[in-house]
Amino acid sequence: MTKAREVLVIGGNRYFGKRLIARLLAAGDRVTVLNRGSSPAPAGAVALTADRGDEGALTRALGDRTFDVVLDQVCYTPRQAELARRVFTGRARRYVLTSTVEVYEHQHSAAPVRESAVDPLTVAVDTGLPWDDPEFLDWNYGEGKRQAEAVFAAGPDLPYASVRVAHVLGGADDFTGRLAHYADRIRSGAPIAVPPVAHPATYIHVEEIADFLFWTAGEDFTGPVNAASHGELTVEELAAEVAVRAGGGEPRFETTDAAEVSPFAFRRHYGMDNTRAVRLGFAFGDVRRWLPRAVAETLGGTG
Template sequence: MQRICVIGGSRYFGKLLVQLLHAAGHQVSVVNRGSIPPPAGVEHLVADRDDEAALTAALGERSFDVVVDQVCYTPIQAAIAARVFNGRAQRYVMTSTIEVYDPATAALPVVAARTPIPEQTVDPGAWRVQLDLPWHDTAYLEAHYAEGKRQAEAVFAQHRGFDFASVRSAHVLGGGPQEFTGRLAHYIEHITQGTQITVHAQALPTVFIHYRELADLLLWAATATDFTGPLNACSDGPLDVRALSAVIAAQTGTEAVFRSVGAGEPASPFSFDRHYAMSNARAKELGFHFSHTARWLPEAVAEATPAAVAEAVVETLNAPPASARTAAANAATTAT
């Protein structure tokens, strides 16, 4: 049994992670602002992580084997956590993102097109931290999400007060209504309604991960391994936006309609005109086994498809072919 603190952990794969940790017999404490309580048997510590004094007070004299930080978006938040957990945590795992590799948001080393991006492309130990930027401004943070994550990783990596690992997650899908970003639902809606999806003429592949697989990986990263530094988390089987849409179209019995735009123009959420699909080789070498996107994506689509649409699709798929319907109608006319 390990003593584990989860910061956030109130929704989606973070909520599932808390459940998995508790089920595995660990002593789990969840820190959040109190709006959503954790499961029974999990300690609830109420504090705003941005308030250093309140966070310190909520923790009291507690210490932890591992902290899993699900909601760190800025270097300021990371700096507060590094000070508060210094001396009371042995290992710190931060959930990060594929977006740290986006070449549109930072000057990064050039990687050959379609070559899986390795972790060393962004080294948090050497990344510049700028605490004086307006990280408290919501609009600024939204526009600089990737840089906020890069600098947050950098604060922890350069802190040296505990062992630090970051899990850089691919685009997370699955869970139906739990998938709060709505990106998969965006494609399902457009494809089932026959409306156009805007894609780049030369759309490049990206990588995905199922929310349950990401929760499993975070459980493994927190309790079953002692790696440090960044780790990419993605299922096998990259997909571009057209291939993703083809899976949805096949699952819903409909057809995707596209409108192409050039490089640099706005497009739908998973259409990318720049390459930064991650490599998961390091995680595999450390012993984690990933599934293939093709194994779980149809289920994820089914979970996110509205019931009314699903019922209509089933009726369409179960209906006899047009020739049989015509013959039946003719037979009915003759009988009367």
């Protein structure tokens, strides 16, 4: 009989985080969920309340607990990463950081990028930047994740993996409003703002990223790994599928040089190469096969 794992999930009470927790519980893992108390832990999980940025409060909340794996859904800065590394070194056997495709924001490649394009060991860490300023953090989201990865990479006593997540689609609980933006404009006939050249991107379904994080928790590889379905989509393909589900109308695009354009209308290529994850044993779906279902889930109806 397989021994149940002790798993800590930091944050993650909505969207793909709650799906991850459901998978852990269904597998028989003993799951502890730590957050600031803004939402209750699901039935079957142990709830801990603490601000993950307050080292004393976090240490007190954890008590003498140790974990086979920590799944950190809400680490956004090198300060948070340094605190976590201090607290969990010797307390966790494995640490999984949810990172982002945005770590590649300065990579201008026509081909999907591999993990080696951003090596955390070469990323400079500056904890003196105003990471506690929400506006600064919002504008420097990718940099915050890069530096967080770098902090974990520099600590060999805490084995870690960083999951670089592609843009996530699907689910009736998609809170971003990005697909709804297209549906609203298509229904009203309003133009969809795009740059003069809009590049494609890789995506992943909300259920697939939950599967991927669950799988990663049980593996022993370390370092960064890209999580993206096979294939890429253009903004035109996304809008065309939304139009099918939006009840009529055709997408009308308007090119602009303005900074603000519609969601998923990218000025650079946002493709990630998923070869490493595939070689490690994860089987991704194809984005074009699940896209109709994802749009239907988010906008309503059946897919």
